[in-house]
Amino acid sequence: MAKTPKQALKEVTEAMDRGFAKFITNTQSKLSAGSPVDTGRLASSWMISKSTPNRSVPPETGIPAERETINGVSVKVPGTNSPDVSITPYTGKITMDGTWYVSSSLPYAQKAAFDPGYLGRRGGGAGAWFTIVENNLNRDQDRIMGAELRGV
Amino acid sequence: MSLQAVRAVIEQRIQTAYAVDRIPVIFQNSFETPPSLPYVVCLIDYVDVAQPLVCQVEPLIEDLRGNIQISCYAKRGQGMGQLELMAETAQKAMNQLYQWGDAVTVKCGAVSGPVSVLEGSDPYVLVTLSAPFVASA
Numbered sequence: 001m002a003k004t005p006k007q008a009l010k011e012v013t014e015a016m017d018r019g020f021a022k023f024i025t026n027t028q029s030k031l032s033a034g035s036p037v038d039t040g041r042l043a044s045s046w047m048i049s050k051s052t053p054n055r056s057v058p059p060e061t062g063i064p065a066e067r068e069t070i071n072g073v074s075v076k077v078p079g080t081n082s083p084d085v086s087i088t089p090y091t092g093k094i095t096m097d098g099t100w101y102v103s104s105s106l107p108y109a110q111k112a113a114f115d116p117g118y119l120g121r122r123g124g125g126a127g128a129w130f131t132i133v134e135n136n137l138n139r140d141q142d143r144i145m146g147a148e149l150r151g152v
Numbered sequence: 153m154s155l156q157a158v159r160a161v162i163e164q165r166i167q168t169a170y171a172v173d174r175i176p177v178i179f180q181n182s183f184e185t186p187p188s189l190p191y192v193v194c195l196i197d198y199v200d201v202a203q204p205l206v207c208q209v210e211p212l213i214e215d216l217r218g219n220i221q222i223s224c225y226a227k228r229g230q231g232m233g234q235l236e237l238m239a240e241t242a243q244k245a246m247n248q249l250y251q252w253g254d255a256v257t258v259k260c261g262a263v264s265g266p267v268s269v270l271e272g273s274d275p276y277v278l279v280t281l282s283a284p285f286v287a288s289a
Contacts (some may be wrong), residue, residue, distance in 0.1 A: 107271075114269050116193050116223055117186070126258040127180075128195040128221040131282035134264060135219050136199060139284075 019148035034129035054063035219261035239266035
């Protein structure tokens, strides 16, 4: 039986809400997975919130890496990584309305995101981890929303 | 088209853009220790290499998608002028990557930034710009 316009509209709206929720949680996961890990605090700090950014930050864990001078040479002393990075899930329902934020409020988050030297200035490794996620948001959204809408 | 060919196009254009002001550019896996300030770090990453185009005439044409990030470093405490000049150079270089007739063409999407990172106690400050790109041959 053919769908009524009202049913079709309801299904499309629900599919868009599902797709948007997947897109937001996917972005949080990608940011967490890409974050440089020392103690795991930055990777655990990405929060989803609506209307205003969630300013809470995870507690400090482990021992952060430090630079020490040994025999006149500056060397990096690795910290102890947190045994597990924990992502804080959004407890409410994510729907495609209003303004949504995926944010980290750690004071060093911006430096970790935009300074490839944060990892050691060779430029290797995951130096562009944040901009890779940022510049792929449109494609991620198209892919995820498309998959949901094709199911309607 | 190879990953190396795409990287070569981008690296050569970025290097040339900064050569005018004699600012060294660091690419991935090229320097263990950075040169003295100012300098530029250019990171090229491929995010999607599996998008063959359906084309009757040239079946081997394919798209490579990636990300360029250019971070410009300068000495702390000397104002924003040098950082902004280097950021402008990065913006122009990214916008002018595409040149008609190249064997491998690279086209940048919208450029994000410049984002300034001024906090901290490091002897340097920086601005970062980035953009997605599509390369095809």
